[in-house]
Amino acid sequence: MKQENLCILVVGGGGREHALVWKLKASPRVSKIYAAPGNPGINKIAECVPIPVNEVKRLAQFAFENYVDLVVVGPEAPLSLGLSDILMRFGIPVFGPGKTAASIETSKVWAKQFMTRHQIPTADYTIFRCADSAKRYVQSHKGPMVIKADGLAAGKGVFIANTRDEAEHAVDAVSSLGCGAGIIVEDCLFGDEVSFLVITDGRHVLPLISSKDHKRAKDGDKGENTGGMGAIAPAPGFNKSLEDRILEDIIMPAITGLSAEGRRYVGVLYAGLMLTSEGPMVLEFNARFGDPETQAVLPMMKSDLVDALEAAVKGTCDSITLDWRDGACACVVAASPGYPGKPSIGKEISIDEEQAEKDGILVFHAGTRLERGNLVTAGGRVLNVVGVGESRENAVNHAYKGLSHINFEGMWARRDIGRIST
Numbered sequence: 001m002k003q004e005n006l007c008i009l010v011v012g013g014g015g016r017e018h019a020l021v022w023k024l025k026a027s028p029r030v031s032k033i034y035a036a037p038g039n040p041g042i043n044k045i046a047e048c049v050p051i052p053v054n055e056v057k058r059l060a061q062f063a064f065e066n067y068v069d070l071v072v073v074g075p076e077a078p079l080s081l082g083l084s085d086i087l088m089r090f091g092i093p094v095f096g097p098g099k100t101a102a103s104i105e106t107s108k109v110w111a112k113q114f115m116t117r118h119q120i121p122t123a124d125y126t127i128f129r130c131a132d133s134a135k136r137y138v139q140s141h142k143g144p145m146v147i148k149a150d151g152l153a154a155g156k157g158v159f160i161a162n163t164r165d166e167a168e169h170a171v172d173a174v175s176s177l178g179c180g181a182g183i184i185v186e187d188c189l190f191g192d193e194v195s196f197l198v199i200t201d202g203r204h205v206l207p208l209i210s211s212k213d214h215k216r217a218k219d220g221d222k223g224e225n226t227g228g229m230g231a232i233a234p235a236p237g238f239n240k241s242l243e244d245r246i247l248e249d250i251i252m253p254a255i256t257g258l259s260a261e262g263r264r265y266v267g268v269l270y271a272g273l274m275l276t277s278e279g280p281m282v283l284e285f286n287a288r289f290g291d292p293e294t295q296a297v298l299p300m301m302k303s304d305l306v307d308a309l310e311a312a313v314k315g316t317c318d319s320i321t322l323d324w325r326d327g328a329c330a331c332v333v334a335a336s337p338g339y340p341g342k343p344s345i346g347k348e349i350s351i352d353e354e355q356a357e358k359d360g361i362l363v364f365h366a367g368t369r370l371e372r373g374n375l376v377t378a379g380g381r382v383l384n385v386v387g388v389g390e391s392r393e394n395a396v397n398h399a400y401k402g403l404s405h406i407n408f409e410g411m412w413a414r415r416d417i418g419r420i421s422t
């Protein structure tokens with residue numbers, strides 16, 4: 001019999017966690033949701049607890065004292081700090097891998113070597129332990145080359161260098177972040193990018209629909225890299241045979257490889273892929289739901305998310321399947337002036353919630369906070385405006401219509417989310 005009246009703690013406070021809380025709230029099996037630290041949008045539908053995501057002992061203590069039945073970890077930082085390991089020691093079910101399994105995201109060097117050990121297709125690479133040897137190597141190679149830092153770098157640890165000099169500067173930039181276990185120099189891959197995520201119990205997988213985020217700041221995929229300016233699900237051009245190939249060549253070898261190496265993996269395995277002329281290749285793995293992909297994927301899920309998360313923690317992902325609605329979902333990020341540089345924040349936000357609801361638009365909060373009772377901007381990426389439709393075009397138009405229901409000084413967004421194929 002299914003457990004009812006569940007109490008769930010969602011760790012995190014961004015748009016991804018708002019979407020997770022929104023979806024969990026729709027489950028008839030859930031009676032209480034806490035979010036730590038949450039945000040003003042989440043606060044309307046769950047109880048926010050002011051514990052920062054990196055205070056893993058306090059989070060575990062809170063879950064223990066409040067009889068939490070399931071902890072869902074949003075961001076990578078608490079995974080890298082061992083939150084799941086502590087919760088497992090407390091006997092609290094947790095959706096999110098332990099620290100060593102999360103290395104698949106937290107150490108790019110480890111992840112590349114893991115892919116080699118398990119014949120998972122990825123760009124050819126060389127690892128350097130110091131900047132000098134990396135520089136000597138890039139000076140003797142032709143561009144384009146991709147230079148990557150080892151550890152978590154909040155999206156700032158990857159550089160595509162077209163010339164040897166650019167590559168040398170990239171090595172300097174990467175070493176200034178601290179080299180971790182080394183500097184990676186890899187071949188540059190070409191093709192369309194896709195995010196493919198599965199929920200896993202460590203043996204079986206439940207694939208989510210494909211998605212595509214838009215990382216660059218400017219229309220036409222130009223400008224600086226950002227945390228993501230929007231997403232579309234499913235990814236344009238994605239199909240069942242591609243999904244089968246990704247599962248067979250990439251996802252299952254990774255899941256069985258992790259298990260064979262004794263790294264118990266329960267949570268989301270996120271494969272960032274390049275669809276090259278030679279087939280899909282891994283750009284990176286993440287050990288968590290994507291942001292902003294999740295904001296576009298979850299509104300398409302017809303199944304109860306709690307059933308899927310529970311199957312993962314109980315090891316029964318082979319006993320259920322996930323249902324998805326037809327059509328598409330688009331998420332457009334409303335950003336602060338200055339982002340992706342230093343954003344100008346503290347601007348009052350207006351949201352016409354009545355109109356948004358009438359139009360069926362979802363607004364997930366990311367960088368917002370309450371100041372003397374007023375909702376103000378608190379980060380670079382402020383709100384995620386999400387629209388669902390029978391077609392991609394429909395969903396995109398819907399999301400952009402939703403954007404007209406919100407405003408703050410200097411607000412900007414990309415105008416081509418879901419409208420371009422690369």
Ligand code: AMP
Nearest residue numbers: 123146158186187188189190272283284
């Ligand atoms: P990563 O954090 O490793 O996913 O890299 C961030 C972004 O850099 C990716 O989404 C790609 O757009 C780009 N990238 C990373 N590795 C490569 C590669 N080998 N070839 C081309 N682009 C890459």
Ligand code: GLY
Nearest residue numbers: 213228290291292
């Ligand atoms: N959207 C990219 C990520 O979640 O890492």
